[in-house]
Amino acid sequence: MVCQRIMFYRYFVPHLLIPHQNIQILKPKLSFQMARASSYNYYHNLSAATDTQTNFPIKQKFSSFITDSEIQSEFSHHDPGVARINNGSFGCCPASVISALQQWQLKWLRQPDHFYFNQLHKGILKSRITVKELINAGDVDEVSIVDNATTAVSIVLQQMQWAFSEGKFKKGDSVIILQCAYGAVKNSIKAYFSRAGGYVIEVPFEFPVTSNEAIINEFRMALVKEKASGRRVRLALIDHVTSMPSVVLPVKKLVKVCREEGVDQVFIDGAHGVGCVDVDVQEIGADFYTSNLHKWFFCPAAAAFLYCRKSLTRSDLHHPMVSHEYGKGLAIESSWIGTRDYSPSLVVPSALEFINRFEGGIEGIKRRNHDAVVEMGEMLADAWGTNLGCPPEMCSSMIMVGIPACLRVSSDDDALKLRTHLREKFGVEVPICYQMPKNGQVAMTAGYARISHQVYNKVDDYCRFRDAINQLVCDGFTCDH
């Protein structure tokens, strides 16, 4: 029965939710999948050459999409004792990509000089081209590969620091961010922008979120206020998918607002972006866009890209680790920052190969992740009598679910304690955040869990989390212990 439910969620529901596909084309597949639903081992026990339900001849290569057991095998290195529902923090990497990674590493170890002179640059270029096509950039020159979004942010902000020192910006010129911007990003702004004399505007961010409109209005109000004060807004740094709490922001609209209100440059921090939400840089229209590839694009730690729209004078952007490639453009500078292991940057094509084994490729994965995580989120909210942190259309492959108020998460420390407790006592890995209730409000709950769904997840993972919390509630557990 449980297996049937798993199969139901995994296979049947996504098919139902695809509105535009020709159902006739789907039919054989659907019944195949349903047949599968009735017995977990159906596929593996197939000896007949026909599907007994439809008498449809089954070609072994009929669906050469990755199978469930192949997925298991690809992630067999994951700790089996853990309900790993936190793909958002550190991502994941399948065995076939790890194998590709190790092959690159061995090439280097075997003859590093030859690797450096003859293989490295070609490999990085191939990765950059893959990314360029993925994100619909105009030109591969616009795409640099860096370690992670944290690095990308430092690169853009260091340019701003020089602008202040060199008199391009005036003391007091500002940067606008949302209150929920990632901690490291806020620090980077402090380290480069504020230190150089800039002013930081933080747009308040209400959570739980009810609509895109509320966010856009708040943002526009802040910009209008700045204009009125005569301050120049040099940069808007906006998350595509915020971290904690996690919400998909209407970046295309926000970029438009920035252009309308005279913001010099817009930088979208899409740390979660690629593989989680749609990333079309021309559509979005920002000047800079960064995304990690190790979170939702199956690359190993760590690989990310920084996209810089060509129309800008980009000659000023530099990688902070200066090598002999200094001055040749950010993409070239980033491809050699001293001796290091570049293999995570080199396996992007291998990650794409892995992804294309899934039905619908990355689009299919995104869709199924989204649908499954919404389903699981609703299941948990129902089970606990809490709420989701935002409407389903404002989340991606992650969703915020309220933690029962009786657990008394009343500070960041409490959130961390609860997270540790869940990991150590229940084998559940899930980040928890504390949302300070607004003045005068009695929130239904102040603690939210951010659950993720990725291809390796099973319904069981979420059931375990559900049961763990129910247990804690039942035991009268509170965070102030």
Place this chain on the structure above:
Amino acid sequence: MASSPDHHRNHTHTLNGDSKAHASKKPKLSFITPSEIASEFSHHDPNVARINNGSFGSCPNSVIEAQRRWQLTYLAQPDSFYFNELKKGILHSRTIIKDLINADHVDEVSIVDNATTAAAIVLQQAAWGFSESKFEKGDAVVMLHYAYGAVKKSIEAYVTRAGGYVIEVPLPFPLNSNHEIVSEFKKALEKGKANGRRVRLAVIDHITSMPCVLIPVKELVKICREEGVDQVFVDAAHSIGCTEVDMKEIGADYYTSNLHKWFFCPPSIAFLYCRKSPKCVELHHPVVSHEYGNGLAIESAWIGTRDYSPQLVVPAVLDFVKRFEGGIEGIKKRNHDTVVEMGHMLAKAWGTHLGCPPDMCASMVMIGLPASLAISSEKDTLKLRTHLREKFGVEVPIYFRPPKNGEVESVTGYCRISHQVYNKVDDYYKFRDAINQLVSDGFTCALLSN
């Protein structure tokens, strides 16, 4: 195995069969054997005479395995790894390094990717010095003419751009003595202080890259102190595992060295030592994370999601190194003695000379290439290097030394040979024979296409 026994290598044999063996054979006193060494480096391309350890270093299989174990631990459960294992592991590595380099306090030791990163950290701080008016426009930074290319660019990117004045200390090559270096350095400092300028930073190589020479850093640091240089940064990319590295002895404010070159770590890991002193300036890692403001060592231990495994295997490397007689000291000494021996052998075979006296080399030595090869530019050196790699299976970097006025038929090309534990005499014979072949074929660099 080498075709002719190398008496240095027999040192590492077990005592079995050695006619000078001690009377009592202790089976447990087993240093690593040549076949174990070969096995540790079995992933090296067997067709290549790999005499360029200086560029990219090397990493034995047992350390690679240790690295894989760390990587798998992360992959199995990254959150638990981050919260429970990473910081401890980095601290362990830093503590080992602190002991290796004779630093006073582990707080003084930060782990970074490589010396290139360390240079960016120190120089970024200098740039702030100019922007925040701690320094005056025109204040000077002194560096050696033979400073590493990336470091020169870093100085341009941070110091020149911020308004600093850069002085290069010219050094002759070939070199005959430390005195030549010291006198040029003193002259450069004079220049630095001219017109009321302050010398804010001296960037000194411990071992220059190309051409490769051991610089008397202790003496130069002393001169810097005497001449009122604010801070001294020693770029010792090669040093650890190659030459003496004692922070208190050397006395610099900042000191960096790669551990993946001569200390058997995988790419990449380096340390940046920052002396604790009252005039110590707060350094920051350029990649800012949530650890910003907690001190460079803590900032560097988390710069966003990445593979930190190269920084975690230092204990495994120490285990490896201890399997050799004399540990890292023994390795250093044998590398030095062997590379000098090989250098002499090659210079004799080609009728050329070494680039500097043996006591100014560590585990690498520069040897003049026959003038008939007609190396006339840096481009030629790269072409010849590629030719040696592709046609002869020899990996060795080459340096162009422009002829001085009046010099005729001089040696304009020098190769830099390295010796590391995996090398064999055969590697150098292969190189000797390749060059002899080129000479006897009447080869010149002009013959090579672009």
